[in-house]
Structures are given as structure tokens and as C-alpha cells.
Amino acid sequence: MGDGQHNELTLVCAARQGDKGALQTLLKQNWGWLKGVVYSVLGNAQDVDDVMQEVCVRVITKVHTVREPERFRAWLAILAKRTAIQHHRRSRPDVVAMEEPVHGGDPSDDLERRELYGRVLEAVRGLPPKYREVFVLAHSGELTYAQMAEVLNVPITTMQIRLVRARQMVRDQVAGTRPSYSEQKVHEI
Amino acid sequence: MSATDDKVEVLIGKLLDGEISPLEQRLLDRQLEQDARARALLEQMRVLHECSGQVVAREVRSGGADPQDVFERAWRQSKGSAWGRVVCIGGLPRFAAGLAAGFILGLILHFVPVGGSKAPIDNAGEMTIADAGNPNQVQPVLERPDSPRVTREVEWYGFTDQAGNQWLVEGFREGVATPVSYRGGL
Numbered sequence: 001m002g003d004g005q006h007n008e009l010t011l012v013c014a015a016r017q018g019d020k021g022a023l024q025t026l027l028k029q030n031w032g033w034l035k036g037v038v039y040s041v042l043g044n045a046q047d048v049d050d051v052m053q054e055v056c057v058r059v060i061t062k063v064h065t066v067r068e069p070e071r072f073r074a075w076l077a078i079l080a081k082r083t084a085i086q087h088h089r090r091s092r093p094d095v096v097a098m099e100e101p102v103h104g105g106d107p108s109d110d111l112e113r114r115e116l117y118g119r120v121l122e123a124v125r126g127l128p129p130k131y132r133e134v135f136v137l138a139h140s141g142e143l144t145y146a147q148m149a150e151v152l153n154v155p156i157t158t159m160q161i162r163l164v165r166a167r168q169m170v171r172d173q174v175a176g177t178r179p180s181y182s183e184q185k186v187h188e189i
Numbered sequence: 190m191s192a193t194d195d196k197v198e199v200l201i202g203k204l205l206d207g208e209i210s211p212l213e214q215r216l217l218d219r220q221l222e223q224d225a226r227a228r229a230l231l232e233q234m235r236v237l238h239e240c241s242g243q244v245v246a247r248e249v250r251s252g253g254a255d256p257q258d259v260f261e262r263a264w265r266q267s268k269g270s271a272w273g274r275v276v277c278i279g280g281l282p283r284f285a286a287g288l289a290a291g292f293i294l295g296l297i298l299h300f301v302p303v304g305g306s307k308a309p310i311d312n313a314g315e316m317t318i319a320d321a322g323n324p325n326q327v328q329p330v331l332e333r334p335d336s337p338r339v340t341r342e343v344e345w346y347g348f349t350d351q352a353g354n355q356w357l358v359e360g361f362r363e364g365v366a367t368p369v370s371y372r373g374g375l
Contacts, residue, residue, distance in 0.1 A: 020264065023260075024257075024260050027256065027260055028256050028257070028260075031256045032249070035249050035253070036245065036249050039248060039249045045248045045249065045253075048249070048253060049253050049254045049259070052253075052254070052259055053254075053259050053262060053263055053266075056259055056260055056262075056263030056264075057263045057266050057267045059263075060263055060264060060267040060268075061267050113240075116236075116240050117240055117243065117244060120237065120240045120241055120244050121244050121248065124241070124244060124245075124248075135241070135245075136245050136249060138206060139238075139241045139242050139244070139245040139246075140245055140246075140249060141242065144208065145206070145208050160199065160202075163202060164195065164198055164199055164202055167198070167202060167234070167237070168198070170237065170241065171233070171234070171237055174237065
């Protein structure tokens with residue numbers, strides 16, 4: 001067990017006892033990928049902050065129910081996913097505004113680059129949630145493959161296959177060789 | 190796409206994610222040396238990987254509320270109103286609370302005597318039964334004991350006759366407590 005994991009275990013145990021500081025540190029450490037999970041369910045960045053606030057409230061009120069501190073990340077991911085799904089059902093947006101990348105000093109300044117950026121964004125949003133989730137987690141650059149598998153609660157090989165499929169879908173969509181994948185049936189892995 | 194293409198794609202993905210092992214790296218290098226399509230795929234995936242990283246960073250990680258502020262707001266919200274939490278319970282906890290309340294109410298109703306009803310012994314003085322020998326004469330079967338010294342007990346016996354029939358026999362026993370006096374020296 002690594003130092004980081006041991007540290008997280010200690011924090012989880014303290015958080016279960018109601019230690020506010022420990023809980024705050026835990027959430028801060030996992031904030032990036034947790035937002036990625038919420039984003040994957042919602043499919044847009046508009047309501048992510050609202051859902052994250054809801055997730056925080058739930059974590060604070062339910063952290064004492066964590067039975068396996070070593071599986072805290074998986075617990076957190078499930079809680080975030082459920083919260084996001086409930087929020088998504090309550091307020092299902094019909095149209096999501098496409099946000100343009102920031103200009104100036106950004107590598108995406110170049111016209112071709114910006115076009116590619118837009119197409120990738122559209123492709124990511126069009127992915128089925130299961131594939132969008134793994135794609136976002138992989139590109140958030142915060143988790144290893146093993147940690148991603150833990151968060152997704154699947155074997156590592158399943159996670160790798162999903163990631164390859166997600167990348168293929170994005171690549172095909174960007175190249176314009178396939179219609180939006182949200183309208184397609186994708187085999188369950 | 191063939192199985193080999195899939196394998197190359199997996200290896201390139203691992204390379205880009207920094208998850209490739211030395212053995213896999215050697216395999217990929219060999220494939221890249223031999224296959225021009227694999228090199229083209231690597232270049233294509235490298236550009237997409239970089240772009241995807243930017244998209245995810247912009248969409249998810251950058252911007253948005255500060256985690257510290259969100260946590261503080263959530264903390265205040267969760268610790269705010271205890272009564273609100275009680276009222277807002279739902280789902281399984283609500284069902285369990287209802288069940289418990291019903292159980293407690295049932296227990297109370299079971300043990301608290303309902304108004305207007307009397308214990309059987311209180312009605313005993315009014316009980317009458319017709320005597321088969323003399324239908325005109327009605328005699329009380331149970332008389333209220335005049336003396337508080339009279340004690341009554343009902344006992345139940347199980348009995349199986351020779352034919353194997355089972356009987357439940359009710360035995361009624363009445364006893365009278367006789368006062369005694371102690372005479373010293375006896």
C-alpha cells in the first residue's frame with residue numbers, strides 16, 4: 001500500500017468520525033475526476049457546479065456509512081453518479097450551448113486547431129455515458145488505469161476496452177465517418 | 190479493423206496515457222518500425238489525445254466554483270437545520286420510520302384498556318345459566334366471593350384418551366384463606 005493510499009485511508013477514517021478538515025482534504029484531492037464523473041452523466045458543463053454542491057452535501061451527511069475505507073473512491077463515484085443522474089432527470093436540457101475555446105496564448109488559437117477542438121468536444125458530448133465517463137477520466141490525467149477501474153467498478157481490462165472503443169468513436173466522429181454515437185447502439189462490454 | 194490493429198491501438202493508448210510497460214513498449218516500437226499505418230495512427234492519436242486533454246480540461250477542470258467554497262456551503266447546508274433533515278427524510282428511512290411508528294402505536298393499543306369494556310371477572314356476578322332440571326329456576330353459577338380471602342385459580346390440563354383424542358381440560362379451583370393465630374409455646 002502506497003503512502004498516498006495510506007494517507008487517504010487515514011483521512012477516510014477521520015472523516016467517518018466527523019472530522020471536517022479530513023473530509024475537506026479528501027474532497028479536494030478527488031475534486032478533478034469527481035467533476036469528470038458528474039460531467040459524464042450530465043453531458044455538459046452547465047450544471048456541474050450545482051451537482052458538485054449536492055454531492056458535497058451527500059458526502060458530508062453519509063460519510064459515516066462508508067464500510068470499506070479502502071474503497072472510498074468507488075463509493076464517492078457511485079454517490080456522484082447517482083446525484084448527477086437524479087439532477088439530470090429533474091432538469092433535462094434540450095440544447096447545450098457549445099462553448100468556444102479561449103483566445104490568446106492558447107494553442108487552440110489556430111483556426112484549424114479550433115475547428116478540431118469543436119469537433120472533439122461535440123464527439124465527446126455525443127458519446128454514450130459509459131464511454132464518455134471513461135474517456136473523460138482518462139483525459140483528466142489524474143487517475144491511473146487501476147484507479148479508473150476502481151472508480152468505474154469494473155475490471156481493469158474492461159476499462160481498457162471501453163477506453164479504446166471510446167477513442168475509436170471520437171476519432172471516427174471527428175473524421176466524419178460515423179453519425180453521432182448517442183443515436184447508435186453500442187455493444188455492451 | 191483487425192485484431193492486430195486493435196492491439197496496436199491499445200498499445201498506443203497506453204503509451205499516450207503513460208501506462209505502457211517496457212515489454213509493451215518494445216512490441217510497439219517493433220510494430221511502428223514495420224508498419225507505416227501504425228505510425229500514421231500514432232500521429233493521429235497523439236493529436237487527438239492532446240486535443241481531448243484540452244477539451245476535458247476546459248470543460249471539466251478549469252473554471253467553476255472553488256472547491257473550498259463549495260465545500261463550505263455544503264457544510265453549512267448539511268449542518269443547518271436538524272428539523273429540516275427530519276422532515277425531508279424520504280425513501281427507505283421514511284418507510285422504516287412509518288413502520289416503527291405503527292409498531293409503537295400497536296403496542297400502546299394492545300396494552301391500554303379500551304374504554305367501556307370490563308374484565309370478565311367483573312361481569313361474573315351477572316352471569317346466569319339455566320338449570321336443565323328446573324327450567325324455571327335460574328341460579329347464578331359464579332358468585333362473587335363475599336370474602337376477599339377467597340382465591341380462585343384456573344388451570345389447564347392436556348389429556349389424551351385411549352382412542353387417541355386430545356382434550357383440553359379446564360380446572361377451576363377455589364380456595365379460602367383461613368386466618369390463623371399463633372399461640373406462643375406451641
